[in-house]
Amino acid sequence: MKPAKDWKIEILAVGSELLTPHFQDTNSLYLTKRLNDLGLDVQIKTIVGDQWDNLCLAFRQILARTDLMIATGGLGPTKDDRTREALASVLDRKLLFRDDLLRAIERRFSSRQMKMPEVNKKQAYLIEDAVVLENKNGTAPGQWIDTGSDTVILLPGPPHEIKPMFENYVWPRLQAFQNRYIYRRVIKTAGLTESQIETYLGDLYPKILEVQLTTLASPGQIAIHLKSSSDKSISQAKHKVGQAIKLICDALEKGVYSTEGEELEEVIGKYLKKKHQTVAVAESCTGGFLGHRITNVSGSSEYFLQGILAYSNTAKTDLLGVSPEIIDKYGAVSPQVALTMATGIRERANATYGLSITGIAGPSGGTKEKPVGLVYIALAHDQDVLVKKNLFLGDRNAIKFQSSQKALDMLRRHLSGTSQS
Amino acid sequence: MKPAKDWKIEILAVGSELLTPHFQDTNSLYLTKRLNDLGLDVQIKTIVGDQWDNLCLAFRQILARTDLMIATGGLGPTKDDRTREALASVLDRKLLFRDDLLRAIERRFSSRQMKMPEVNKKQAYLIEDAVVLENKNGTAPGQWIDTGSDTVILLPGPPHEIKPMFENYVWPRLQAFQNRYIYRRVIKTAGLTESQIETYLGDLYPKILEVQLTTLASPGQIAIHLKSSSDKSISQAKHKVGQAIKLICDALEKGVYSTEGEELEEVIGKYLKKKHQTVAVAESCTGGFLGHRITNVSGSSEYFLQGILAYSNTAKTDLLGVSPEIIDKYGAVSPQVALTMATGIRERANATYGLSITGIAGPSGGTKEKPVGLVYIALAHDQDVLVKKNLFLGDRNAIKFQSSQKALDMLRRHLSGTSQS
Numbered sequence: 020m021k022p023a024k025d026w027k028i029e030i031l032a033v034g035s036e037l038l039t040p041h042f043q044d045t046n047s048l049y050l051t052k053r054l055n056d057l058g059l060d061v062q063i064k065t066i067v068g069d070q071w072d073n074l075c076l077a078f079r080q081i082l083a084r085t086d087l088m089i090a091t092g093g094l095g096p097t098k099d100d101r102t103r104e105a106l107a108s109v110l111d112r113k114l115l116f117r118d119d120l121l122r123a124i125e126r127r128f129s130s131r132q133m134k135m136p137e138v139n140k141k142q143a144y145l146i147e148d149a150v151v152l153e154n155k156n157g158t159a160p161g162q163w164i165d166t167g168s169d170t171v172i173l174l175p176g177p178p179h180e181i182k183p184m185f186e187n188y189v190w191p192r193l194q195a196f197q198n199r200y201i202y203r204r205v206i207k208t209a210g211l212t213e214s215q216i217e218t219y220l221g222d223l224y225p226k227i228l229e230v231q232l233t234t235l236a237s238p239g240q241i242a243i244h245l246k247s248s249s250d251k252s253i254s255q256a257k258h259k260v261g262q263a264i265k266l267i268c269d270a271l272e273k274g275v276y277s278t279e280g281e282e283l284e285e286v287i288g289k290y291l292k293k294k295h296q297t298v299a300v301a302e303s304c305t306g307g308f309l310g311h312r313i314t315n316v317s318g319s320s321e322y323f324l325q326g327i328l329a330y331s332n333t334a335k336t337d338l339l340g341v342s343p344e345i346i347d348k349y350g351a352v353s354p355q356v357a358l359t360m361a362t363g364i365r366e367r368a369n370a371t372y373g374l375s376i377t378g379i380a381g382p383s384g385g386t387k388e389k390p391v392g393l394v395y396i397a398l399a400h401d402q403d404v405l406v407k408k409n410l411f412l413g414d415r416n417a418i419k420f421q422s423s424q425k426a427l428d429m430l431r432r433h434l435s436g437t438s439q440s
Numbered sequence: 441m442k443p444a445k446d447w448k449i450e451i452l453a454v455g456s457e458l459l460t461p462h463f464q465d466t467n468s469l470y471l472t473k474r475l476n477d478l479g480l481d482v483q484i485k486t487i488v489g490d491q492w493d494n495l496c497l498a499f500r501q502i503l504a505r506t507d508l509m510i511a512t513g514g515l516g517p518t519k520d521d522r523t524r525e526a527l528a529s530v531l532d533r534k535l536l537f538r539d540d541l542l543r544a545i546e547r548r549f550s551s552r553q554m555k556m557p558e559v560n561k562k563q564a565y566l567i568e569d570a571v572v573l574e575n576k577n578g579t580a581p582g583q584w585i586d587t588g589s590d591t592v593i594l595l596p597g598p599p600h601e602i603k604p605m606f607e608n609y610v611w612p613r614l615q616a617f618q619n620r621y622i623y624r625r626v627i628k629t630a631g632l633t634e635s636q637i638e639t640y641l642g643d644l645y646p647k648i649l650e651v652q653l654t655t656l657a658s659p660g661q662i663a664i665h666l667k668s669s670s671d672k673s674i675s676q677a678k679h680k681v682g683q684a685i686k687l688i689c690d691a692l693e694k695g696v697y698s699t700e701g702e703e704l705e706e707v708i709g710k711y712l713k714k715k716h717q718t719v720a721v722a723e724s725c726t727g728g729f730l731g732h733r734i735t736n737v738s739g740s741s742e743y744f745l746q747g748i749l750a751y752s753n754t755a756k757t758d759l760l761g762v763s764p765e766i767i768d769k770y771g772a773v774s775p776q777v778a779l780t781m782a783t784g785i786r787e788r789a790n791a792t793y794g795l796s797i798t799g800i801a802g803p804s805g806g807t808k809e810k811p812v813g814l815v816y817i818a819l820a821h822d823q824d825v826l827v828k829k830n831l832f833l834g835d836r837n838a839i840k841f842q843s844s845q846k847a848l849d850m851l852r853r854h855l856s857g858t859s860q861s
Contacts, residue, residue, distance in 0.1 A: 036654075038472065038481070038483070038484075038485065039472065039654075040469045040470070040472045040476065041654070041665065043464055043469065045464075048461045048462075048464065051460065055461065060459070061459050062459070062488070062489065062491070063459075063486065063487065063489075063494060064458075064459065064487040065484065065485070065486050066484065066486075067484050068483065073483055073484060077484070080501055233460075233462070235462065244462065300728075300749070302728070304735075305735075306731045306734065306735025306736075306740070306744070306747075307721075307723070307727075307729060307730065307731025307732040307733075307734075307735065307747055307749070308728060308732040309728065310723075310728025310751075311726070311728040311729040311732050311840070312728075313727065314726075314727025314728065314749075314801075315837065315840075317802070317803055317804055318804065319727070319751075320751055320752070320805075323751050323752075324752045324755060325748070325749055325751055325752060325759065326727075326728055326748070326749030326751070327746070327747070327748060327759075328721070328728070328731045328735075328746055328747030328748070330731075330735065330740075330741055330744050330746055330747070331741070331744075331745045331746060333746075334745060337788075338746065338748075367758075380735075381738070383738055383739065384741075416736065419732070
């Protein structure tokens with residue numbers, strides 16, 4: 020048999036719902052990640068419906084070109100579910116009834132005080148010489164079939180069934196073939212543009228040739244995915260990635276907020292907990308999204324005290340002490356109002372930090388002087404207040420997200436002790 | 441040529457990034473929807489990377505089995521982008537340089553004060569006898585190729601390039617073949633379980649045989665997708681769906697909040713605008729998510745006055761007038777506190793409606809008496825307050841979402857004049 024790193028590997032997803040506009044095959048993302056972790060790459064993915072001809076055609080063509088094939092879905096009890104039958108037919112193998120499998124399915128139903136419907140009986144059939152992959156979260160067992168030249172793994176469709184089956188029964192079997200080790204990490208950044216990052220990285224590329232970098236940019240956040248492989252050991256792959264992370268963090272400095280995959284709100288949560296400090300927010304155009312993100316972190320009640328959603332001008336005055344004269348003179352979207360909102364919420368909540376956001380999320384409400392996307396963000400602490408003017412692009416949701424991201428990043432940079440740029 | 445409704449249709453997505461754990465092919469969902477709108481179904485979807493052999497193999501095998509093939513991606517300027525070249529090779533057709541295409545690409549660069557890089561020149565090559573599909577949002581033109589037996593459509597990968605190209609150039613060409621008409625609508629419901637809906641629909645199925653129903657359930661919301669087709673006209677298909685919608689709305693009554701695809705926050709926004717009424721929110725465990733959803737609607741400043749994120753008990757007391765005695769006696773997660781939060785925010789904001797949420801989003805903080813997922817939601821109006829106890833399942837995010845959904849639905853049911861169940 021070929022060494023595993025040279026295997027041709029394909030994934031087949033079966034299910035007519037996957038050929039509608041409503042459903043994606045997401046199992047293949049999980050499977051690809053876990054195969055990559057074993058040093059294995061996926062070459063082709065195919066998605067077919069439940070029609071017998073297409074199913075058999077897919078099996079026949081994929082078997083002719085792969086070493087390892089993973090097929091998901093179509094193992095259910097209904098007449099539409101014919102993945103098992105199609106593969107048996109293409110391999111010209113019998114489907115054998117297994118009494119132990121039937122009893123396991125019956126037990127699953129009886130444990131929930133139900134009688135097994137007659138249709139489920141078909142799930143007790145195993146392709147000749149296949150190995151059973153136990154399914155603890157569903158009635159359809161998986162199957163592992165060696166054809167001599169190929170390996171075919173049949174798994175059910177529901178993600179919560181597939182994952183434990185893969186981890187418990189497929190992973191150890193594939194791991195026995197492993198002869199390449201892959202290590203992966205993600206560096207998350209805020210406050211840098213994609214071209215700034217490209218410029219910084221440009222000088223580093225020659226120094227980290229053995230690490231593959233992929234930059235994923237979306238408004239407000241850019242992540243750098245690092246991947247390295249070794250034919251010898253995982254620690255060698257880790258070492259290469261570790262060196263690259265160090266070089267990139269040195270180059271991007273305060274632009275990096277996590278090398279552990281955390282979100283900004285988790286990072287500030289850790290700082291605040293450690294320092295026994297607290298935060299309160301005053302939001303206008305984000306309408307609660309900043310508070311929502313901060314409170315997405317379990318345990319945030321330790322440091323998040325309160326928030327004011329001052330959508331109307333009256334609310335800005337009544338709840339945050341922004342004087343009507345300031346609003347009249349400078350407008351609700353102004354550095355003056357942002358500043359007063361931040362100091363107002365900080366005082367009112369008796370918090371270490373007050374964060375405020377006021378802006379125009381659009382699509383309406385913009386003017387030539389104050390266009391859609393203009394957002395003032397302020398951070399109040401001790402005696403100082405930092406106010407930043409921003410011009411964000413994108414739709415309402417993108418502007419809300421970027422505003423919250425910038426506010427969290429201002430607090431993060433302050434908490435980390437780095438200066439504001 | 442076969443009638444269009446009998447065509448075998450496949451989609452090929454090209455790009456090595458689509459074989460990593462990070463990216464999904466989402467173009468095919470859009471393409472499938474638009475093909476379905478023309479009465480056309482997709483049989484198989486294939487995803488390949490940029491390797492020459494796999495690319496040629498995919499083209500060869502798909503061409504052998506389809507009438508219509510749409511391939512996306514791999515038309516860029518880099519060496520990796522070889523979709524055009526692979527298809528020409530498989531079809532045994534020449535790639536012809538087109539001066540007009542080059543000039544269009546050069547114009548695109550010069551309009552942004554840039555010089556066209558030499559590598560982009562390859563995008564000016566057209567497969568022999570192909571029809572150009574203009575790309576107004578990128579440099580890679582699409583191509584429409586008739587092979588005699590098959591039609592192949594090449595489109596670039598970026599979604600914002602694909603969509604206008606399909607709408608402007610592919611849609612009218614395919615429409616000429618149309619001989620089946622499909623009409624689709626979505627009924628959105630809240631406050632009903634999947635099995636309740638199934639029970640209601642069970643009686644209706646025999647009456648709406650010509651409408652295909654798909655129920656998509658996620659925590660807090662269940663949508664019923666309706667689809668009907670006609671070989672005669674779109675109005676016939678519309679008529680069938682319209683009848684089904686009427687029957688389903690009659691059966692599900694107040695459970696239905698939209699038949700137009702709107703979100704709950706849009707529905708309440710329309711009611712509030714029409715009635716010139718206002719709302720303010722007091723949130724604890726949702727931490728701003730309810731305000732965020734209400735303010736996701738453009739123009740919500742007309743009816744959303746303010747919100748208080750009373751995460752700490754002090755905030756509940758200071759900002760909403762919840763007495764410390766009530767919190768001591770009943771706990772922060774109690775019907776008494778929910779009620780006082782709702783009346784408190786209503787008074788403070790001088791709003792028509794006050795909505796409040798207090799609960800335990802988890803994963804920590806639950807007890808035997810007050811488990812994770814216990815959420816009290818209150819709606820205050822005039823002299824009355826409605827308080828509902830809920831026990832939601834799922835993780836922190838799922839509990840936050842279901843809480844906001846229930847709060848919006850309580851307001852929606854009140855606004856629509858139907859009684860609370």
